[in-house]
Amino acid sequence: MSAPASAPPVATSPGRERYVIPNLRNACRILKLLGRSTDGYKAADIGRTLDIPVTTTLRIMTTLHLEGLVRKNGPHFELGPVLIQLGSASLAGIEIRTAALPVLERLTGQVDETSHLAIPCDNRSLIVAVQDSPHPLRAASRPGFLAELHCSSTGKTFLSFLHHARLAELHAGVRLTRRTPRTLTTLAELRREVELTRKRGYSLDDEEFNAGVRCLAAPV
Structure with a gap:
């Protein structure tokens, strides 16, 4: 894997923290991690790098895969094609x-x-x-x-x-x-x-x- 170790979650104020959905936030962290890698990550490596339980990581990756936000390349996960569409729309x-x-x-x-x-x-x-x-x-x-x-x-x-x-x-x-x-x-x-x-x-x-x-x- 070519990506560096991921930074911890961005800190939020106590007032905003109660509105945070933990696993949605973890999904965002996973996408950012994959965006810094050219080789992709195995689910276990994602969980270890971001300190997310492996079972939780697998559920998140399954959901992201179904939505086209990530794709499988052998045992590795990579960013999916839907993100190209979203990124192009954002830049436009x-x-x-x-x-x-x-x-x-x-x-x-x-x-x-x-x-x-x-x-x-x-x-x-x-x-x-x-x-x-x-x-x-x-x-x-x-x-x-x-x-x-x-x-x-x-x-x-x-x-x-x-x-x-x-x-x-x-x-x-x-x-x-x-x-x-x-x-x-x-x-x-x-x-x-x-x-x-x-x-x-x-x-x-x-x-x-x-x-x-x-x-x-x-x-x-």
């Missing part, structure tokens, strides 16, 4: 995407490289619009892709200009995954990178997300 409704596409088209025309727009989403960076480079060898960005904050250029921008005061809170108890030999994996390294980004006004992914790929991002 984002007004900023419509406004950004002409700008991204002009930017790619100027630099001949892939450009994209991302927004913060559940402590990750969500790509919502992409303009591909005309070159056959190019970055494979796609709308709907979620990137970790600590090793992506857009993620570092959010950490530097949006979540600066919450840096330690966001990464409390969360392991910073080493995706390449150049990935920053300690909070001290990330703090230095955030300060540098704030000073110069843009962030860099220096082969930290994918080896051989460098990305630049700035807040808009």
Whole structure:
């Protein structure tokens, strides 16, 4: 499995907690976990990773499978085709995407490289619009892709200009995954990178997300 250990459930206020349906929340956590994996998960691994009883996990996975939200690939569960439809509908409704596409088209025309727009989403960076480079060898960005904050250029921008005061809170108890030999994996390294980004006004992914790929991002 290529996904990192999942973060604990997002904290809710005592007043809202009484309205939470535990197994519905667990189903949401499972879908988020599968979204961070390229190989899928066995039901037992899902339960172990998220600290959900195996019998409960099996019932949730059976329900999600019946609704098309997950699919079976041998013993592994993966995200299902219904989520493509839901994701496309969600992205189509984002007004900023419509406004950004002409700008991204002009930017790619100027630099001949892939450009994209991302927004913060559940402590990750969500790509919502992409303009591909005309070159056959190019970055494979796609709308709907979620990137970790600590090793992506857009993620570092959010950490530097949006979540600066919450840096330690966001990464409390969360392991910073080493995706390449150049990935920053300690909070001290990330703090230095955030300060540098704030000073110069843009962030860099220096082969930290994918080896051989460098990305630049700035807040808009």
